[in-house]
Amino acid sequence: MSRLSAAVPPWLAHVLRAQRGPVPWSAVVRGALAAGPLLLVAVLSGRTSVGVVAALGAMLAGINDRPGSRRAAVRRLGVPALAGAGGLLVGSYAGQHVGAVTLTLLLTVLGLLAGAVSAVGPVASGAGTQLLVAAAIGAGMPLPEPGWQRALFFVGGAGWLLVLRLALPTPGATAGDYRFDGERDAVGGVYDAVSALLEAVGGPDAPGRRVALTAALDHAQDALGGPRLRAYASSAAERRLHAQYAAALPLAEAATALAWAGEAVPARAVEGPRRLAVAVRTSTHTGPLPAPSRSAPALRALDDALLHAADTFDRGGDDSALHTRRRTATSLARTVLGSAGREYGLRVALCFGASVAVAQALHHARWYGSHAHWYWLPATAVFLVKPDLGPLASRVICRAAGTVLGAVLFAGFAALLPRPAGLVALVALCGALIPVATRHFAALTAVVTVLVLSLVMVGGEPGASWSRIGETLLACAIVLLVGHLPALGQRGGGVRARLTHAAEAAHVYLAHVLDDGTTDDRAGRWTLRREAYRALAEARASIDLAAAELPALARHAEGTDEVAATLERLVDTTTACAVQLDDTGRLTPQHTERITALLDELAEGRERAGLVVKEGQALPVPLAG
Numbered sequence: 203m204s205r206l207s208a209a210v211p212p213w214l215a216h217v218l219r220a221q222r223g224p225v226p227w228s229a230v231v232r233g234a235l236a237a238g239p240l241l242l243v244a245v246l247s248g249r250t251s252v253g254v255v256a257a258l259g260a261m262l263a264g265i266n267d268r269p270g271s272r273r274a275a276v277r278r279l280g281v282p283a284l285a286g287a288g289g290l291l292v293g294s295y296a297g298q299h300v301g302a303v304t305l306t307l308l309l310t311v312l313g314l315l316a317g318a319v320s321a322v323g324p325v326a327s328g329a330g331t332q333l334l335v336a337a338a339i340g341a342g343m344p345l346p347e348p349g350w351q352r353a354l355f356f357v358g359g360a361g362w363l364l365v366l367r368l369a370l371p372t373p374g375a376t377a378g379d380y381r382f383d384g385e386r387d388a389v390g391g392v393y394d395a396v397s398a399l400l401e402a403v404g405g406p407d408a409p410g411r412r413v414a415l416t417a418a419l420d421h422a423q424d425a426l427g428g429p430r431l432r433a434y435a436s437s438a439a440e441r442r443l444h445a446q447y448a449a450a451l452p453l454a455e456a457a458t459a460l461a462w463a464g465e466a467v468p469a470r471a472v473e474g475p476r477r478l479a480v481a482v483r484t485s486t487h488t489g490p491l492p493a494p495s496r497s498a499p500a501l502r503a504l505d506d507a508l509l510h511a512a513d514t515f516d517r518g519g520d521d522s523a524l525h526t527r528r529r530t531a532t533s534l535a536r537t538v539l540g541s542a543g544r545e546y547g548l549r550v551a552l553c554f555g556a557s558v559a560v561a562q563a564l565h566h567a568r569w570y571g572s573h574a575h576w577y578w579l580p581a582t583a584v585f586l587v588k589p590d591l592g593p594l595a596s597r598v599i600c601r602a603a604g605t606v607l608g609a610v611l612f613a614g615f616a617a618l619l620p621r622p623a624g625l626v627a628l629v630a631l632c633g634a635l636i637p638v639a640t641r642h643f644a645a646l647t648a649v650v651t652v653l654v655l656s657l658v659m660v661g662g663e664p665g666a667s668w669s670r671i672g673e674t675l676l677a678c679a680i681v682l683l684v685g686h687l688p689a690l691g692q693r694g695g696g697v698r699a700r701l702t703h704a705a706e707a708a709h710v711y712l713a714h715v716l717d718d719g720t721t722d723d724r725a726g727r728w729t730l731r732r733e734a735y736r737a738l739a740e741a742r743a744s745i746d747l748a749a750a751e752l753p754a755l756a757r758h759a760e761g762t763d764e765v766a767a768t769l770e771r772l773v774d775t776t777t778a779c780a781v782q783l784d785d786t787g788r789l790t791p792q793h794t795e796r797i798t799a800l801l802d803e804l805a806e807g808r809e810r811a812g813l814v815v816k817e818g819q820a821l822p823v824p825l826a827g
Contacts, residue, residue, distance in 0.1 A: 288336075320546060419454060462775060493508060546589075557583035561673075609670055685755070708734050
């Protein structure tokens, strides 16, 4: 696959790429117990339309049901479900009481709002998607229930899946309190990533292992930092996990400094974090840990961090801080109204509004015959315009292929299965397949197409499968056209906004480390370090996505990958400086020369990429120690 990817354009290589990993059996079980049983209960009680709405809520929640902790799942599933209920409420009443032109304008404004809010982060993006999809369904799907009941049953369907997520134990999780199995696995993954980075120090795999360590730390932060009723960890098991996570931060810092130095470390240095990972996952004591030699500042820092971690694991700890700061309302508003929010909001509004207008025109022209299901066209456009699912060309190809495959499969199933029992079973099967299908957009589209067509047929609207293909191809054409229109502002705004944020975070982290008055504030330093690396990871993901677009779009992000690489080296060097200052209180000429060179390289790269440095945000030049 790697040779094939190298021989084809990036936008086509993305189509051929799929995520790998073990089958998430717990999510598969939850998916099987969600939409299908809800629909079955509704059919048996004679309220089929209620079951259709509840199953839709469970299906959309299932798309967001990803690995992680139960606490994080509350936000990841709950917030989009509430947004979807609001969209269903607005769409239902608007579809019943306003004309086609007013409805189109209203949904276009809703698209602008949802797109702008999506720039805040993954949860907000999921909420924006469900808001628009549910609004289109509410406006276009003929259902007997009033809008408030539709919204209530939609939330009930998503809530049922969330209850399953919170109540069912994860298969194979036998150590400690099963409620925190996601947290244990995430924290254990951090220690595994530290061990892997130490093992790769001095070799070509070290940069990739450092990136993997950042991803593990981000995942652990998210797993431990979900919503809570109290402002602190209330149980002993949770406090212990928080302390074990905090104990991993100095280990990660020392490992990064060793990777920066590039000198291979003793083999016994790798074994310590590996034993800590096992201790986290099994809720056992670590036993004696092999200490590395103390011949260099970073090795001494690693040894001290291992001793501190061993003490934390054996005696417990009271450090429950996650070393992250809550985003203020001002920062959220700045993101929504910034270049990334404006650009994506406008693009979503244009795609969603144009698809609603075309769908309304075809609907009133009786293109759909006696069955009103025009919502498929704008709902498809929402998924197609969503950059989380890949580059634009890749999304279009996968959506078209997945819809055709799903429609063909459904036609075969509908001809063979008894009704409605066979269709209810098909809904349950598709619900179980969604967690696996999310690894590739075409597979997810095929599964969702079969599931939705089954719901539509159970709800009394037969014969819609083939028209879905035409509507999907039309949505693909609309999104491709709008996606290549010049925006009212700078193209690549999302990439530049994330890269600018990463540069600002690197600036704050470097200034903190180089300020003699703050070098003793290790907790604050770790918070800034985490923010810098997380911002870099988000910027890098956005840049990689932009690079896989068609050339007409990819050129707007040219030069940003070099800036990101320089920032990564700068933050790594800053981490090495922090370890050096902890050990000796002064920087070596090697450290100061490297930082000065990187700052010069960064200034040149930002100028070439068109990234403007705001006044007062120039990065500091270190003084030789």
